[in-house]
Amino acid sequence: MGKSICYLRIKLIFLVILLSQGIEITAQDCEQPNYCDRLCWSPQGNHPAQSNPAATDPSHIIVHHSGDNLIWPVGTDFKMVVQAYWDQHVNTNGWADIGYNWLIDRNGVIYEGRGDGVRGAHFSCMNQSTTGICLIGNFELEAPSAAALNKLKDLTAWEASDKNLDVLTPSRHNNSQLDLFPLSGHRDGNSSPAPQSCASGTVCPGLNLYNLLPLARVDVGNYQCYNGNPNLLDCTDAINLTCGEMYSGEASVDSSSVFSYACNNWTETGPERVHIVTPVGDGPLKAELSGFSGDLDVYILGSCDPLDCLGTVSSNAAIYEEAKAGQSYFVVVDSDDGSSGAYQLLVSCSTPVGTGDIALGSLITVFPNPTSNWLNYRMSMEAKLEKIEIISVLGQIHLVEDHQGSIDVSHLPAGTYFLRFTDQFNRMASLKWVKN
Numbered sequence: 001m002g003k004s005i006c007y008l009r010i011k012l013i014f015l016v017i018l019l020s021q022g023i024e025i026t027a028q029d030c031e032q033p034n035y036c037d038r039l040c041w042s043p044q045g046n047h048p049a050q051s052n053p054a055a056t057d058p059s060h061i062i063v064h065h066s067g068d069n070l071i072w073p074v075g076t077d078f079k080m081v082v083q084a085y086w087d088q089h090v091n092t093n094g095w096a097d098i099g100y101n102w103l104i105d106r107n108g109v110i111y112e113g114r115g116d117g118v119r120g121a122h123f124s125c126m127n128q129s130t131t132g133i134c135l136i137g138n139f140e141l142e143a144p145s146a147a148a149l150n151k152l153k154d155l156t157a158w159e160a161s162d163k164n165l166d167v168l169t170p171s172r173h174n175n176s177q178l179d180l181f182p183l184s185g186h187r188d189g190n191s192s193p194a195p196q197s198c199a200s201g202t203v204c205p206g207l208n209l210y211n212l213l214p215l216a217r218v219d220v221g222n223y224q225c226y227n228g229n230p231n232l233l234d235c236t237d238a239i240n241l242t243c244g245e246m247y248s249g250e251a252s253v254d255s256s257s258v259f260s261y262a263c264n265n266w267t268e269t270g271p272e273r274v275h276i277v278t279p280v281g282d283g284p285l286k287a288e289l290s291g292f293s294g295d296l297d298v299y300i301l302g303s304c305d306p307l308d309c310l311g312t313v314s315s316n317a318a319i320y321e322e323a324k325a326g327q328s329y330f331v332v333v334d335s336d337d338g339s340s341g342a343y344q345l346l347v348s349c350s351t352p353v354g355t356g357d358i359a360l361g362s363l364i365t366v367f368p369n370p371t372s373n374w375l376n377y378r379m380s381m382e383a384k385l386e387k388i389e390i391i392s393v394l395g396q397i398h399l400v401e402d403h404q405g406s407i408d409v410s411h412l413p414a415g416t417y418f419l420r421f422t423d424q425f426n427r428m429a430s431l432k433w434v435k436n
């Protein structure tokens with residue numbers, strides 16, 4: 001006892017020395033989630049483990065579904081279901097044990113199959129260096145539950161941090177001769193050229209689960225415990241942007257602390273720079289990059305959290321349709337490939353129609369402002385428009401024919417205009433708008 005306390009003390013002192021010298025200490029691995037072990041799901045002890053398990057060091061986690069011909073009803077005794085799979089695998093298939101390393105039911109309960117570090121029987125005769133996780137259900141017929149998916153991610157985060165697997169980058173799985181993500185579906189092995197493969201075109205783990213694996217990888221990549229990378233964004237020096245005004249950003253020398261965002265499934269290796277914008281109207285918010293070299297991406301976040309990524313991201317723009325007036329959004333420019341070149345950033349916000357009849361003006365927003373080709377407007381249901389006019393600063397009026405929410409303004413010369421809306425009660429509201 002005395003010896004172990006002393007040892008702990010030495011470790012603590014060592015840790016303090018390391019911290020005071022600013023040496024980076026790798027965070028601990030993610031914790032292994034709780035699970036129902038064999039005695040838990042087979043209390044009678046009549047579903048024994050194999051006597052001579054073959055050890056394997058997993059480089060890849062292979063996801064399965066059980067593919068049963070039914071949707072398990074609420075209240076199913078999943079311990080008995082696991083017993084049935086054991087019986088099938090051992091007594092019908094003639095295997096040494098249940099094929100999977102782990103199983104997860106729809107309530108998020110994890111069951112121990114062959115367990116950690118044991119070669120299973122699940123990946124079409126290419127089981128070396130894999131661990132097999134089976135979600136109980138048929139995900140061609142239904143979608144996996146959130147509880148089950150979360151446990152899959154917890155289990156993956158533990159396994160990946162324990163075995164130092166980079167879940168976001170494909171790596172060679174020698175036994176299948178394929179480059180696979182370290183979190184892959186059974187069907188990813190279908191194309192194996194390996195001579196011993198017995199792949200037969202399986203749909204496992206079912207399309208509804210398979211399609212969620214890219215996002216699951218990103219989510220695991222965002223676990224703070226995973227590889228010690230906290231994926232935290234620093235928003236303290238966020239640059240203020242004004243809607244409609246082009247911002248010229250210098251080549252970023254900011255740090256690279258975020259490697260993934262919830263809006264997509266690729267990794268960001270370069271530095272990121274944070275901006276902040278507060279739209280004055282409800283409706284679409286668009287951030288668009290131009291004039292840059294290298295590989296920059298832009299994201300709109302609802303808070304200073306890469307997991308709170310909003311809307312959709314394309315190669316050089318991000319758009320979030322449901323932005324709210326008065327709420328601040330973080331706009332992050334991040335370089336994908338490590339480059340950190342200069343850029344221009346234009347954030348377009350919806351603009352409320354401000355002057356004129358306040359009641360009418362409050363029902364209409366316009367997007368984007370400024371506009372080059374298509375000007376969009378949105379009205380709440382109560383507004384019944386009679387007329388839309390575009391008025392130049394010289395007072396020249398262009399009547400707008402299209403009342404379908406989009407106006408073609410490509411033919412107008414660049415400059416400042418007023419956009420005037422008139423409703424059925426002859427109320428008018430207008431807004432200053434720039435054509436570029």
Ligand SMILES: [Zn+2]
Binds near residue numbers: 063065205
């Ligand atoms: Zn499978």
